[in-house]
Amino acid sequence: MAINHNQTWNLQERLQKYPGYRAEHTTLFANRQVIDYNLETGISNPVGTAYALRCDYDEDEKATDKLMQLQQDPQVDKLEALVIGTWEGEMAGGSSSFLIEALVGAKDWFPSLKALFIGDIHYSECEISWIVQSDISPILEAYPNLEILQIRGGDGLAFTPFVGHKNLKALIVETGGLSSATIAQICALDLPTLQHLELWLGSDNYGGNSSIADLNPILVERKFPNLIYLGLRNSEYSDDIAEAVVRSPLLNTIRILDLSMGTLSDAGAELLLKNPVVQQLDTFNIAENYLSDEILAFVEEQQANFPVQIIIDGQKKDEYEDEEYRYCSVAE
Template structure:
């Protein structure tokens, strides 16, 4: 039997009585082989089997639908990923009972490290708005307004040009990059005022990012923000609001019934700003992501400031909780495992911080953490041995949660004072 025809582990095989199946047997493969491999203790084998099963017609589709109820959270998410773009009626019905989290883009490495702007926002490809080209795909494209260094035209001017396009009223996703040619000299207040005034025209806007500015344009701590709550008041249908830059950032108390995701990226998030966010009423918020940052750049919070989120449950419907880019990640780990929220969320993201092996152990001995879909502890201070052990435990199916551990920082001094969050200045 040629190597290409050799049965793989957990392929279904018909064997003769005189030779072991891997040598003298017929690989059944197909749907039966996929079913057999789904019994493997190796989660990678099971996920691969599920990905293959989708190609085997109705029986394969039924197998993937059944996996939405699998004990393994990783297998559930694999099934969801395979089904979410299909339009069969039974698939739609099956997905009604599965509450998804659809912002996988947030698990990607921060593009600002490379001096890049975002290429995907709100599950849409990003294009710079060019007046001569106009708006060709208002539903599936996020259009960006950006100013180059020393450019005389401001983002307010570019917004006026966009509003003149006949398809602006159907635009769903908008990005504001550097709002002037000297972005470090001006706050976001002028573009926010212009966006508020434009709300009569941008009636279908669902996703807005204010401050897609990378380090070559401005350090994150130099980005001057302002009160962004007027945006929420002006756009009642907004579902995603992302803001970069913590200096001057404010949230006046506001109610917004449709906001699903709030993302605040900073090199230092002030405790007062966290308190302001917690006074807002966002009943449908499922994704809350805060980059807490360094005290050298305004990040003066502690776990005490997170208690409204973790114990008072001011946002009780969260699926994703991101407390990222923190200098006190171990303290967060200890607090979050005792939070009632841990039994409700599906994704906990403590990446880009200062988590050590001690913090990882605190998390992974918690029953609440083990029922998660995803635990993202990338870009922390886990040892090579801990990362290897976690990888081995996952491959053996010792726990179902998908633990992301890539790109750990070197803990050269093994002292807290020398550990830093990933994004600060």
């Protein structure tokens, strides 16, 4: 099967550098500018703007209180994109379960919601590995028109019971450690229209205990056959992923392959760069890995000869105190 260039994918924002490095919130979500919801000004652009609910440190109000205020806005039924940041003034150990319950309970107020981001939280508010998530499946069941779901934080993250969703096009899971159990739950979801799957696999030190075998439903069984973008990012086993990707039938149909923020070496990169199918992709993102100056020079020299756009910025050094050491970009 040839690469389908007629399918649309418009989440270029996902190729930008992670704003959490700079202790910043996202400024762009679902191709919409993100602004904090203000009770006084209300919703002025329910379609073209993503509104964010956040709690300041030590604030008494919770995100659920702010959600109730948002529900009273006269344009809430037209709102298409919602971002949830810190859901409590003190995040330590506080799970998102009460927030999920409130969002499910508020579903009738948000009939137009297409994009939801739960966990726009940077490290100065709460380290990514300290964000305690919960079962997200009730969100998929409550919001049948949802097209983009983004979650940050892997601790406690679950997708049970296994549900189907006919309209979800993008599932983005950002973690410092994604468990093999959660990956299995994601792969058990019935998402027939999914075009964008992005998993930050993370570090074994923070719950990222997966291996290449856990990705077989995606790479070998083609559980999500309509993918345009595949992101297996922030991984400690990027070379294993590279070996599996070049053998995967999925490579013949996706247009964007994103292995950034990981531990990809020259060996893994060469395997991919010399593959003629990879060369025909639209975009190949291998930024923030462990590529040598020789590989980077080769890419720069050959870029004009490759149809694919190759992103290679921000390479890391693999030596720490004279010892070889490779790490994924986002862990704790």
